[in-house]
Amino acid sequence: MAKKSIGPVRREFTPWETPDHPPFIEFRNVTKMFGDFTAVDNLSLKIYEREFFALLGGSGCGKTTLMRMLAGFEAPTAGQIFLDGQDLAGIPAFRRPSNMMFQSYALFPHMSVEKNIAFGLKQDKLDAAEIRDRVAEMLRLTKLEQFAKRKPHQLSGGQRQRVALARSLAKRPKVLLLDEPLGALDRKLREETQFELMNIQEELKTTFLIVTHDQEEAMTVADRIAVMDKGKLVQVATPAEIYEAPNSRFVADFIGDVNLIEAKVSRKSGEGTLLESVCEGFAIETNQETDAGIGDRVWYAIRPEKVRIAHGRRDQDAANQIDGLVWDIAYLGDVSIIHSKVGESEKDTILRATFANVSRMVDNPITWDDEVVLSFDRDAGVILRG
Amino acid sequence: MDEPVPVRRTLGGWALIAVPYVWLLIFFLAPFLIVFKISLSQIAVAIPPYIPTFDLASGWQAFFEKLGELSFENYLWLTQDDLYWKSYISSVIIAGISTLLTLVIGYPIAYGMARSPQSLRPTLLMLVILPFWTSFLIRVYAWIGILKNEGLLNQLLLTLGIIDEPLVILNTNMAVYIGIVYSYLPFLVLPLYASLERLDGSLLEAAEDLGCPPWLAFWKITLPLSLPGVIAGCFLVFIPAVGEFVIPDLLGGSDTLMIGKTLWTEFFNNRDWPVSSAVAVILLMILVIPIILFQNQQQKIAEKEA
Numbered sequence: 001m002a003k004k005s006i007g008p009v010r011r012e013f014t015p016w017e018t019p020d021h022p023p024f025i026e027f028r029n030v031t032k033m034f035g036d037f038t039a040v041d042n043l044s045l046k047i048y049e050r051e052f053f054a055l056l057g058g059s060g061c062g063k064t065t066l067m068r069m070l071a072g073f074e075a076p077t078a079g080q081i082f083l084d085g086q087d088l089a090g091i092p093a094f095r096r097p098s099n100m101m102f103q104s105y106a107l108f109p110h111m112s113v114e115k116n117i118a119f120g121l122k123q124d125k126l127d128a129a130e131i132r133d134r135v136a137e138m139l140r141l142t143k144l145e146q147f148a149k150r151k152p153h154q155l156s157g158g159q160r161q162r163v164a165l166a167r168s169l170a171k172r173p174k175v176l177l178l179d180e181p182l183g184a185l186d187r188k189l190r191e192e193t194q195f196e197l198m199n200i201q202e203e204l205k206t207t208f209l210i211v212t213h214d215q216e217e218a219m220t221v222a223d224r225i226a227v228m229d230k231g232k233l234v235q236v237a238t239p240a241e242i243y244e245a246p247n248s249r250f251v252a253d254f255i256g257d258v259n260l261i262e263a264k265v266s267r268k269s270g271e272g273t274l275l276e277s278v279c280e281g282f283a284i285e286t287n288q289e290t291d292a293g294i295g296d297r298v299w300y301a302i303r304p305e306k307v308r309i310a311h312g313r314r315d316q317d318a319a320n321q322i323d324g325l326v327w328d329i330a331y332l333g334d335v336s337i338i339h340s341k342v343g344e345s346e347k348d349t350i351l352r353a354t355f356a357n358v359s360r361m362v363d364n365p366i367t368w369d370d371e372v373v374l375s376f377d378r379d380a381g382v383i384l385r386g
Numbered sequence: 387m388d389e390p391v392p393v394r395r396t397l398g399g400w401a402l403i404a405v406p407y408v409w410l411l412i413f414f415l416a417p418f419l420i421v422f423k424i425s426l427s428q429i430a431v432a433i434p435p436y437i438p439t440f441d442l443a444s445g446w447q448a449f450f451e452k453l454g455e456l457s458f459e460n461y462l463w464l465t466q467d468d469l470y471w472k473s474y475i476s477s478v479i480i481a482g483i484s485t486l487l488t489l490v491i492g493y494p495i496a497y498g499m500a501r502s503p504q505s506l507r508p509t510l511l512m513l514v515i516l517p518f519w520t521s522f523l524i525r526v527y528a529w530i531g532i533l534k535n536e537g538l539l540n541q542l543l544l545t546l547g548i549i550d551e552p553l554v555i556l557n558t559n560m561a562v563y564i565g566i567v568y569s570y571l572p573f574l575v576l577p578l579y580a581s582l583e584r585l586d587g588s589l590l591e592a593a594e595d596l597g598c599p600p601w602l603a604f605w606k607i608t609l610p611l612s613l614p615g616v617i618a619g620c621f622l623v624f625i626p627a628v629g630e631f632v633i634p635d636l637l638g639g640s641d642t643l644m645i646g647k648t649l650w651t652e653f654f655n656n657r658d659w660p661v662s663s664a665v666a667v668i669l670l671m672i673l674v675i676p677i678i679l680f681q682n683q684q685q686k687i688a689e690k691e692a
Contacts, residue, residue: 073591093594106592110610119606120596171596 006244015048016224023082024049024207025070025175030079032065032231039065041231042079052201052208054222056215058254062231063211067177070209072096084174094123099173103180105164107152113163114139114148120171138166141200158189165197169204178210182217194220215255219243227251243303249384252301257337259307259351260384261300265292272378275300281344282322287378292385302381307353307374309338309366318375324351326370333357340372418670425663426456436659460664469648470665474672476643480559480634481627484566485574488623489616491567492574496615497608499575500582511579514572526565526636533561533637557639565633570626574619581615582608614687621680625673645669 015021023046032040040062047053055063068074070081072093081088088096099120108116117138121131139145142162152160161181168176181197182190198221201208212218218225219239226236227250235247246252249260263275263284272287275298284300292298313321324340327350336355343349351374355366366372395403427436438452464470499510517525532538533556540552555561585608593603631646638644645665652662 071595073595092599093591094597094599098595100592100595102588102592104586104588106586106588108589108592108607119593119598123597123602167592167596 006238006240013050013223015051016046021048022085023047024051024084025209026080026082027066027070028080028082030066030069030076030081032062032069032074033077038231040069040076043231043233045226045233045236047207047209049207050205052198052221052223053210054218054225055209055211055228056213056218056225056254057228058213061228063228064179066228067100067179067209067211070175071098071100071177097174098177099168099171100177100179101164101168101181103183105152105160105184107160107163107167109152112149112151113144113155116152116163117167117170119167124171134170138170141169141203142166157184158193161185161193165200169200169206172204173206175207175209178208180212181210183212183214190217191220197221219255227254229254245382246301246384248386249299249301252382252384257304257352259302259304259381261302261349261351263298263300265290265294265296265298268294273383275383277343277349282320282342284381285319285378286381286383288383290383290385292383296385299384300381301384302376304337304352305335305354305356306380307351307376309340309353309355309372309374311364311366311370311372313373319378320380321373321375322351324372324374326366326368326372329366329368338366338372340374342374421663421666423456424659425460425661425667426458427660428455428457428459429658429660434659435657460660461668463661464664464668470645470668473643473645473648474668477628477630477645478672480562480642480644481566481624481630484563484570484627485620485624487563488567488571488574489620492571492578492619493616495571496575496578496582499579500585507583511576514575514579517572522569523632526569526632529561529565529568529637530556533564556637557642559638559642561637561639562634562642562644565637566623566627566630569633570623573622573626577618577622578612578615581612581618585611614683617680617683621677625677628673629669 025045025047027043027045030040030043031038043062043066055066057063065074069076070083070088072088072091075089083096083098108119111119114135117135118131121134126134135148139148142165144159144162144166147155147159147163152163155163161184165181178197182193185193194217197208201221208221210218210221219242222239224236224238225242227234227242229250235242235251237245242251242255246255246258252258252260261275261284262278264278265273266276266283267274268290272285273290275284275286277284277300278297286300290298308318309324322342324342326338327341328339330337330339334357336357338353338355339350340353341349342351353374424436427438429435430437438455440449440452442449495514499507499514502510530537534540535552535554535556537556539555540549543549544552555564589607589611590600590603593607594600598606629646630644631650634642634644634647635650638647649662649665649669652658652665656662
């Protein structure tokens, strides 16, 4: 049997698994205060060369501040930031080897597309032929050739976004900073552009650092994601690890949909852990180990798509089988999300299960007030302590 | 499909649109035509002091005969006496220099206001407008007290030992510049402030991010983008300054030549209504050209924003 692994392995690129691999960008105990407000709280983070790294979090979590400190628009209150071995303290933004793509794009309205792209190159006093070549290369990369002479106000939102990208890449920065780069695009265009961004990153092999509040965007584009909350890193891992093995209720809840079942540890063995749900009535058998002691309160996090739902005990092999009553159904077309009441006490729990609508016509479909059995495997969820 | 529904204007709707046109008709076009007619008449010792005067009482025949008496003689006269074209040129030069000085002083003020904390801006705006609460005439008179030989400025400089003799400022062109710059500064600061305040701060960050030091970013980004405000402000100073009468009359010297003063002398001292009317018509022509330029500029901005 093949070895089990978490999620798809994107490519043979995992420098973070080698402890002594030198980081390309390093935040070392960085703190940033705005008056009394701590935007970034004693944060340390290593990002590696050629990595596509995402800072993910809600508004006010400090992700943008962290990026702006790297760009040089804010100075850390304490701590150091290194880029390619160089301490960035005291280096003004206009001398830093990073370029930023702004959320508002910040295109110069009085300059044509070409001139916008050439702006940074002119600051470097490159000769005219070189600038022309570089601008042509960027126009090709972002498929903007026929818009070279247009002014920003003559372009669509998607085209402006590409001009902003071309302008920030033209100087061949050591690291490209993307501040919510796709926030202003509609959903379809956003998805397309995400893949475009990944292709460009693979072609140029530049280190990309993206700030976003959109978990799908982060999971699509990034090699690794740092989930931030209140100025601190909550978890730094690959998208699959973040989704399948969240380290806290915050991460489990922030990324995707999750059932969080409050439970107590009732038995521990080499085989795994047995949990007793707080709302009574069912036990959860897992193959997970936990450092919580017997009787400690924990949470069992299980994704709705890992929960199977059926009318009877069809799934004899499943380690966990829980009786439930269908309470609500959200029909989304591709899947239905079925909310079932489980447990016996008054504090009953709602357990969500995703039901893939694989057939158009169904005999005896699951419907409201049906008695159902919810089943899942021993390795379907994770035990979280906080 | 979704054809736009044609707007059906009611009588009230038409009346509303007509307001500015009626206003301009009564208070601009009609007086202008009267002045233009007088400019084509001849001076006479009469009341009013020009001929011909039209009176339909003597019938249409007389009306058309009198129409024949009108001539462009006065305009010809303006080209023959060099006082007039010298006054025009001198007015444009004085207004031009004053506008430049106003810009040099007003730009930093507007920039500083636009860069000040959001909470402070309404107060600063109030302070710029505050002088309007005092009569314009009184403020110009006050400058006499400041600039005269034994005035406040000279007293201060003498006391501080910076100068040994009082500076002669009053009744020179310098005093006119000071007066115009002081009086018209708000007209330049306000539109300039509006355009600088609209400027997206992230543009300057982007310029800096791309390797442009902040002082260079001012020349490459801030200045070009504030140009519409600069142009609007300069026109608002230049146009009234060309025809200015009070400031050169009160602060300027006898050799300060401005068309407003010449016109006043022609009208009140010489009682030559036809020639002074011709002067006024030409002045309007000189001002109409900049106004058209200004409107073109405004239209371009409007198109850009659309």
